[in-house]
Amino acid sequence: MALLTAASLSQERTTVGVIGGGAWGTALAIHCARMGHTTTLWSRGSEVVDAVNEKHENTVHLPGCPCPPSLRASTDLAAVMTGHEVLLMVVPTQYIAATLGEAAKLLKPNQILVSCSKGITLDSLETVAELLEIKVVPSSCSHRLAYLSGPSFAAEVAREQPTAVTIASKDEALATRVQSLLSTVRFRCYRSTDVVGVELGGALKNVLAIACGISDGMGFGNNGRAALITRGLYEMTKLACARGASPLTMSGLAGMGDLVLTCTGDQSRNRTVGLRLGRGEKLADIQASMGGSVAEGVPTARAIRQLAARLGVEVPVMDGIHRCIHEGADAAQVVAESMSRDLKPEVEQAVIQASASAAELYRRAQTSAAALSAAASQALLAAASSGASQEDMEAAVAAAVEALKAAPPVAAAVGGGRGGGGGGGGGGGGGVSNGAVVGSVGKGARAGGRGERVAKGQAVAALAGAAVGAAVAAVAAALIGGRRRR
Template identity: 45%
Template sequence: MPEPGARQETQQEMPLPTPQRITVLGAGSWGTTFAKVLADAGRDVTIWARRTEVAEEITEKRTNTSYLPDLVLPEGVRATTDAATALADAEAVVLAVPSQSLRANLTSWLPVLPTDVPLVSLAKGVELGTMKRMSEVIVEVTGVSPEQVVVVSGPNLAVEVAAEQPAAAVVACTDHDRAVAIQRAISGPYFRPYTNVDVVGCELAGACKNVIALSCGMAAGLGYGANTVASLITRGLAEMARLGGKLGADPLTFAGLAGVGDLVATCSSPLSRNRTFGERLGKGETVAQAQDATGGQVAEGVKSCSSIRELARAHGVDMPLTDAMHRVCHEGVPPRKLVAELFDRAKKSEWG
């Protein structure tokens, strides 16, 4: 069954060529794993890494122990800290840096970034200050047409994909033919991508699920069980669908892999950084303490809860869970106090 928003190819359509030489800009856990997916699909892959020691380890040992200690990359994957070298002859560029640093990185890469190839975004977030989705940031900084920007989303926990556990994903692009070309480029024995033309829905779902995962982690940290977590997932899904509907997304997208699929994985798995970060907050740690415990890394949802909250307010959308996460993370409100407030809200119809 195709994903919501998908369109089937016909015999009359002339398919775009499948990119063969692909550059991944970012050597974190998901960027490195995605490079493996590409290499296992038969592509020629170069990774740009910020740190020299990471680039050398990837090239010489085919490992990246800073992020994925058990991963061994396929033969031929190479890495460099020089963006111009990494991007030379690239037929597609994968952007695998955190959402809040995407603009700055893109600006620095701009002199050597090819603008006539697909730009594939892996980041899941809404930019602080501008309230822009990642595809909007890419278009604004690079000047490319929106039809050149592709978004990959779905239930894709890096450790599981790196271990070649079967997973599915969504390749979203307003140009369906370009989505199909990237779909072919990343298809492999353990990674099954579907296409979708609803970029807005896929991006909003990917950003919002990180915030809902924080709430589920907090619930677990407070000692609550499956009923509470299931309620948070379901009401979180309602929140993201309300925002998506207001911004023109296809409602069916939120029932697909980029929506409920990614939401369930991120809210339920101990491998989810957002869930585990939220659990630490639920147990009484501050944001700074949770950050120190996770090697200085802040979960995307901690920052995105603020930008999504502002986006929702700008469009008159009620998102009580998102607002609650902002208050815990940035105003110091105790998680247990917010649980009481959420359950004391005015009663309403489920679909009201």
């Protein structure tokens, strides 16, 4: 039986700007234009823009996939960002801040920014969501952010082969709107409010794809690949829970779905890098031959090692890949060492307890997050607009730290145990450490109001995000930082 045509599941049409002219950005632009959205693709390179406009094909990054004649391309980033209601950001994680730069100030509160990038920043170990909310996007627009992730090779999307992805946003109404705008019978979008889990799933799987590529390149067989995928998923889940994500997210499209595709599909750039490493090629030579394509797993491997150390989470598979990529370790020796580690249960009891606790806290947070987040926003924004002195700012930060430490749900959620689930700037130890707040504040946010009001706002924010200790501070810092950016 023939597949259904790629009709939209919604009759609504809007304007879409796609920031990034690589393969994935082009595929999404093709998809949106085919749905009937007025779509413009931004690329830094005139070669891509000319090819799309004149040949109706991105012959540089996505050859063989025709673009609808209605799709236009431009090198004018400001025009693309200001002329469309929905913006899809498809830029490698390490270049997001540099690419958007001053242009991010052009965003308006009625626009929607959907990040389609997967990775973790090298300098600050932030997810794309944390980077955008704290450092890039104006505070007046931070409530209009969503994230797209899941198993999706660019060429298959461009050719209308069936695909399913996840749209995540802290605002479920926004996630629902984006889901409706992008879904067709060939491109099905599910929605989630677990932004942390969806983001981490998309970033962590790239490192494991390199691992599977190395294994295949060295001829270790199907058994070895299956072991890597399974144990890799376990490490993904441990890291995600330590950052406050729901463990269930790792079993979904943004977790296991993307992991399986990237570890087994021949179109995967990360798996290809691993294959070539496993066959004896040097990383520098591999990267030089990729024609500008980016394998996110290479820089992410370094970031994950630092993040795992900060959280106190053991990730031997990912650590081994870091050693192979960045320290020149022999892959066969790394495998031998991994297989010779002390014998242990498949799932550690502490992980079972942490997963159950995270799931329960996530459920509780979901039931009350909307009202509490609104209250937190009002309190923090009121504080940020009051024009405090430097002394008051310092007092506000100190009060915020104490309020966050004292919030019972947070203390219960992340207190005690190695890593404590707190993450962020704090790392391990009991409860959410001062570093979670101070670290976020140190990234540019300033407490711009009276200490008492900010403390109350922080306490409310802590209650709303009990399952995500570090994210609590990040949300508050983003709100407080609005005064600096205005």
